[in-house]
Structure formats: structure tokens, C-alpha cells
Amino acid sequence: PRPIIIDCDPGHDDAIAILLALAHPEELEIRGITTVGGNQILDKITDNALKVLSFVNADIPVAKGAKGPLFGKLVTGEEAHGESGMDGPVLPASKFKPVDQGAVEFMLEIIRASEEKITLVPMAPLTNIALLITAYPEVKDKIKEISLMGGGLAYGNVTSTAEFNIFVDPEAARIVYESGIPIVMSGLDVTDKAAIFEEEILELKQKGPVSVMVGELLDFYSIYGKKMGYVGNALHDPCAVAWLLHPELFESEHLYVTVETEGKLTRGMTVADRRKKPDRQPNVQVLTGVDREAFMKLLFDSLERLDRE
Numbered sequence: 001p002r003p004i005i006i007d008c009d010p011g012h013d014d015a016i017a018i019l020l021a022l023a024h025p026e027e028l029e030i031r032g033i034t035t036v037g038g039n040q041i042l043d044k045i046t047d048n049a050l051k052v053l054s055f056v057n058a059d060i061p062v063a064k065g066a067k068g069p070l071f072g073k074l075v076t077g078e079e080a081h082g083e084s085g086m087d088g089p090v091l092p093a094s095k096f097k098p099v100d101q102g103a104v105e106f107m108l109e110i111i112r113a114s115e116e117k118i119t120l121v122p123m124a125p126l127t128n129i130a131l132l133i134t135a136y137p138e139v140k141d142k143i144k145e146i147s148l149m150g151g152g153l154a155y156g157n158v159t160s161t162a163e164f165n166i167f168v169d170p171e172a173a174r175i176v177y178e179s180g181i182p183i184v185m186s187g188l189d190v191t192d193k194a195a196i197f198e199e200e201i202l203e204l205k206q207k208g209p210v211s212v213m214v215g216e217l218l219d220f221y222s223i224y225g226k227k228m229g230y231v232g233n234a235l236h237d238p239c240a241v242a243w244l245l246h247p248e249l250f251e252s253e254h255l256y257v258t259v260e261t262e263g264k265l266t267r268g269m270t271v272a273d274r275r276k277k278p279d280r281q282p283n284v285q286v287l288t289g290v291d292r293e294a295f296m297k298l299l300f301d302s303l304e305r306l307d308r309e
């Protein structure tokens with residue numbers, strides 16, 4: 001299996017992404033999970049991560065990372081994710097605790113100790129990853145690639161141009177995009193197409209305990225989606241995991257992409273060079289489309305696997 005580290009801020013869709021990865025131990029070996037302030041403050045989202053793992057009895061080490069962005073104050077996603085950061089289902093208290101190490105040292109140790117290169121799967125503001133590669137640039141060579149959820153070439157969701165994960169810490173995102181590490185970007189261009197619809201959520205809620213829990217997560221998550229004018233609920237973060245499992249489900253383009261950190265209207269925007277003769281070599285595989293039906297089948301089957309355990 002491919003060794004991965006998930007960096008997250010659960011977060012409804014983060015929780016679903018973690019479950020999707022957990023359902024495929026033959027393909028993905030989750031060496032650890034790191035958390036970062038994003039959808040809610042660090043303590044809350046770390047607790048959520050531990051509760052999700054506990055719910056499916058997965059004793060995977062969790063390390064707490066940065067409380068907020070490199071500069072300025074944390075903007076949370078409370079409006080979408082609620083007061084707990086993962087409102088909806090009532091989950092039992094976690095059996096597990098975070099490790100003593102901070103996220104950066106934790107990732108560093110895993111990467112250094114590994115014979116194989118590690119794949120990073122960030123689905124939150126990129127603060128932890130930026131801190132890691134800035135403090136220890138030598139680890140870049142031992143990172144196979146970064147499959148991240150963030151950005152969007154066509155539009156944003158916090159502002160007209162910026163997606164939440166990039167918007168919260170544009171400086172960190174820029175460091176990561178310009179790091180030279182190969183990046184696969186699940187931005188809004190693809191994640192909005194990976195939407196789950198109401199009748200599918202109803203179907204989930206007829207199934208086993210994990211599917212039902214996900215159905216309940218999505219019930220809460222849809223409230224904000226509807227308010228914002230969406231019909232389906234975009235499963236943003238699961239795309240970053242699904243690509244690792246089934247890249248053939250996605251369409252993509254290789255482009256040079258970096259992050260605007262200054263623009264008045266464009267701070268936090270992911271900017272791609274789409275000219276026929278761009279100044280630089282492509283650094284990002286931008287996912288642009290997905291076979292929605294196949295993606296949903298993958299998700300449903302994966303949750304069913306967990307239901308049976």
C-alpha cells in the first residue's frame with residue numbers, strides 16, 4: 001500500500017475523506033493524521049478527527065498542528081460546519097488521544113523513517129505543510145506527491161476568486177504550490193462536480209452504522225449548501241483520496257499554478273498559466289472532471305465495507 005499522511009480539519013467532508021481512506025488498507029496505509037485550525041479551532045477539529053477514528057475503531061496516531069495561519073487571524077468555516085466543526089451526528093467521546101508531538105515533527109519523523117516516499121494528503125489550510133517544508137526542506141525529496149483539496153481555477157467559494165483552504169492561509173499555500181513537489185489539485189473545478197444528492201443521502205441513512213453517520217453529517221452539511229444555492233453537496237475532501245484510489249475516474253490538465261497573496265480581489269486565488277507557451281513548466285495536475293456515478297459507487301461501497309467491520 002501507498003504510505004500517506006492526511007492533514008485535515010474535520011469538517012464534514014474531511015471526516016468522509018478519512019473514512020474513504022480507512023476503507024482501503026490494501027491501497028492506502030495511513031501512517032498518521034495531522035490537524036490544523038480551519039473549519040473550526042484546532043481543539044475542536046482534532047477532537048472530531050479522534051471521534052471519527054474511534055467510531056470505526058481505527059487507532060491511527062493523530063498529531064495537532066498549527067492553530068492558525070502563518071500570518072493574521074484564523075477565519076473558520078463555522079457557518080458551514082457548525083459550532084463543533086462537525087455538527088450533525090452525536091458521536092461518542094473518543095477512546096484515543098493525540099500524540100505528544102506537534103504535527104511538523106510528527107510528519108518529519110514519519111518521512112525520515114520511511115524507506116518509501118510518502119504521499120501527503122492535505123484537505124485543510126496548508127499551514128502545517130508549509131511549516132514542514134520551510135523548516136526541513138530536505139524532506140521534499142522524500143515526498144512522493146501531494147494530493148490536496150484546495151483552490152479552484154474557475155471561481156472561489158469564500159470570495160469570488162478564493163476557495164476556503166487557500167483563503168485561510170494564502171502564504172502557506174503559495175509555499176506549497178511553489179515547492180517543486182508534484183501536486184495533484186482537487187479544487188472546486190472538480191469537487192463541485194463530485195456532489196451528492198438528497199436521494200443518495202436518504203439511501204445512506206438506510207444502511208449500516210457508518211453509512212448512517214455519514215448520512216447525518218451530510219444532512220447538516222446540506223443546510224449551508226442549500227443556503228448558498230447548491231442543489232447537491234460537494235464532497236470536496238474525498239476527491240483528494242479518491243484520486244489516489246482511482247485516478248482513472250478523473251479528467252485533468254497539467255498546468256503551472258501558484259497562489260495570489262496580495263490582490264485586493266484575488267488574495268487566496270489559485271492562478272493558472274493557460275497560455276500556449278507558459279513561462280514555467282507545469283507543477284500541478286489540476287483535476288477538472290470526475291465520473292460522478294463511479295465516484296459515488298466507490299464511496300458507497302467503501303462505507304459499506306466499514307459498516308461490515
Ligand code: BDR
Nearest residue numbers: 011013077123164165236
Ligand atoms: C474546503 O473547505 C472546508 O470547509 C472543507 O472541509 C474543504 O476542505 C472546501 O472549500
Ligand code: CA
Nearest residue numbers: 011014123124
Ligand atoms: Ca477540509
